[in-house]
Amino acid sequence: MDFGASMFFTDYSMAAPDLARALEERGFESVWAPEHSHIPASRKTPFILGDVLPKKYYDVMDPFVTLTAAAMATKRLRVGTGVCLITQRDPIQTAKLVASIDQVSGGRFLFGIGNGWNQDEIEDHGTVFETRHKLARERIEAMKAIWTQPSPEYHGELVNFGPMAMWPKPVQKPHPPVLVGGAFPYSARRAIRYGDGWMPQVTTYAKTDLADLVPRFRQMASEAGRDLNSLQISVWDRNPDVDRMKRYQDLGVARVITSLESEKADTILPVLDTWAELIRRVNG
Numbered sequence: 001m002d003f004g005a006s007m008f009f010t011d012y013s014m015a016a017p018d019l020a021r022a023l024e025e026r027g028f029e030s031v032w033a034p035e036h037s038h039i040p041a042s043r044k045t046p047f048i049l050g051d052v053l054p055k056k057y058y059d060v061m062d063p064f065v066t067l068t069a070a071a072m073a074t075k076r077l078r079v080g081t082g083v084c085l086i087t088q089r090d091p092i093q094t095a096k097l098v099a100s101i102d103q104v105s106g107g108r109f110l111f112g113i114g115n116g117w118n119q120d121e122i123e124d125h126g127t128v129f130e131t132r133h134k135l136a137r138e139r140i141e142a143m144k145a146i147w148t149q150p151s152p153e154y155h156g157e158l159v160n161f162g163p164m165a166m167w168p169k170p171v172q173k174p175h176p177p178v179l180v181g182g183a184f185p186y187s188a189r190r191a192i193r194y195g196d197g198w199m200p201q202v203t204t205y206a207k208t209d210l211a212d213l214v215p216r217f218r219q220m221a222s223e224a225g226r227d228l229n230s231l232q233i234s235v236w237d238r239n240p241d242v243d244r245m246k247r248y249q250d251l252g253v254a255r256v257i258t259s260l261e262s263e264k265a266d267t268i269l270p271v272l273d274t275w276a277e278l279i280r281r282v283n284g
Contacts, residue, residue: 001248002255003279004030005272006082006236008056009066013262016066017073022269024077026276030110031070032082032257033063040120048117049203056262064097071105080110082236082257083181083199087116087132088125091139091159092166095146099170107171112199112234113140114181115190133190134158140178140194147175179234184213185220191231192221197254201236210235211244214251240274245282 005023009016020031039058047053067079079101086094102109115136116122119129127135135158142154146166153163170176180191181199183206191198198217202210214233221231232254237244240258248256258275260268 001245001253001282002029003275004028004032004078004080004234004255004257005260005275006032006034006257007260007268008060008262009033009063010056010059010061010262012059012264013056014265014268016070018265019260019268020070020074020077020079022265022272024074026272027279028077028272028275029255030078030080030257031067032080032110032112033066033070034060034082035063035085036060036118036121037085037088038121038124039118040124042120044119045117059262064101067109068101068104071101071108076108078108078110079105080179081112083112083114085116085122086113086136086139087122087127089139091142092146092161092164094139095143095166098143098176099147099168102170102172102176103168107176109170109172109176110179111176112179112181113195114187131158133186137190137194144175144178177232179232181236184208184217188213188217188220191217192224192226196230197232197234199234199236199257202239210237211247211251214248214253240278242278242281245278249282 005028007019023031036057063081071079098111115132122129122132138156138159142159145152145154147170151163154161177196179197179199180187180195184200188198200210218228221228234255235248235253236257238258245256
């Protein structure tokens, strides 16, 4: 089982190249960067993980910039968006970004996506909040066409464009894995419909243990006719518990990703050392 780490990269956190090198040296498989384009002063939607929105949400850098820096500083480490808010991004430009970072990283990009929770932020980008899930699906379908077809076109209800030339194409074929983030069962259904994997997150408010949801996800995928080998599961869990990690491993989870605070090396490196020891114990 692989292990990754995520950080809100800011101007006061550990720099992306430094964290990436530290992760690679300690046996991690991947580094992940979330995104928020901005945080509106108004708040129609409460923060889903607590009462107060942490400062790092306001200050986070663009993930494609920080992940490119991380890729250039390493040789094997995979780089992933965790998550890219595709309801806030133009699909044609985003398709080019994904293909470009996959090219410059030598095929190491993981495209984690989410539909967003902050209504004000989403609406500032011109997206109707109630249509965001349909928009996300159509944008992913459109991007897949751009990545895989010499003269792509897409005609949906919310995304529509005629034949075009769009290069480069990604290194990974048919394209980098599209990993759908979010809560069960809704994001699981979206992952099965148009994703290459599911990325659920352990939270304090969840009523069901995430490990118990993995078999239910596999059952849903099987009933939908999906090849289970085509759907990797990436679990976000920041609790470095060996027994819990081994349970994920036994369930066939592809990777576990821990979330790091936006801090400097003196705070982060001891945390990475703890996880490095866990990786050795879990994987032998």
